[in-house]
Amino acid sequence: MNKRKKQQKETAIFMQTNEICWSCKGPLNEGFFCPTCGTLRRPFALSPFKFFALPFAFNLNLNTLEERYLDLQKQFHPDKFVTKTSQEQMNALSWGGFLNDSYNKLKKPVERACLLLAEQGIHDVLEEKPTPDMMMKQFELREQLEESEQLDDxxxxxxDDIANLESGLVESFDSSNFEKAKKQTLELQFLSKFTRDIKRKMRQLKTN
Ligand SMILES: [Zn+2]
Structure with missing residues (x-):
């Protein structure tokens, strides 16, 4: 599959709505502001990927995400709306909230994977029970954490496992293997939490 071509195609699908402007009733285009009167649109349901004009992919360019975050933050900044109507100020606050929420989700691999799965109609992935294999592995890891005082290894x-899972997720999403992606996301969730547990114990050992 030609990845570059695929990404370009997906980036082109930005916002498409047939709504009219709440203020002047003029037609809206794909932007956040009305092309006729320039007021900020009311928030509407939008995928965080589309919001940031990013491709629906697991391996996002985090620099691009960061750049667009800063740009959108400027566009929705409350200071820009102090002389505007209260409706527009409320719109700016809502968009600002959605911006921060979307940014924080896309930045985190587990949440980014969940968003991609949700795009496929697969929800509540993190609520699922781990497979017996996964449970066994998690049990062994917890045992190692409890028994060992040398946690560097x-x-x-x-x-390493996290890095492998993340490249595995890139492949699973690229090949539309969502069942596999689901399992990998669950595993990644466990390992991310487990990393925090290891680090916590390492800090405790240092201070004792
Ligand atoms: Zn308008």
Missing amino acids: LLIEVQ
């Missing part, structure tokens, strides 16, 4: 091992 365990941390490196887990971080």
Whole structure:
């Protein structure tokens, strides 16, 4: 599959709505502001990927995400709306909230994977029970964490596993293998939490 071509195609699908402007009743285009009167649109349901004009992909360019975040933050900044109507000020606050929420989700691999799965109609992935294999592995890891006082190796091992899972997720999403992506997301969720547990114990050992 030609990845570049695929991404270009997906980036082109930005916002498409047939709504009219709440203020002047003029037609709206794909932008956040009315092309006729320039007021900020009311928030509407939008995928965080579309909001940031990013491709629906797991391996996002995090620099692009950051750049667009800063740009959108400027566009919706409350200071820009102090002389505007209260409706427009409320719109700016709502968009600002959606911006921060979307940014924080897209930045985190587990949440980004959940968003991509939700696009496929697969919801509540993190509520699912781990498979017996996964449970066994998680049990062994927890046991290692409890018994060992030398956690550097365990941390490196887990971080390697996380890196492998993340490249696995890129492949699963690229090949539309969503069942596999679901399992990998669950595993990644466990390992992300587990990393925090290892680091917590390492800090405790240091201070004791
Ligand atoms: Zn208008």
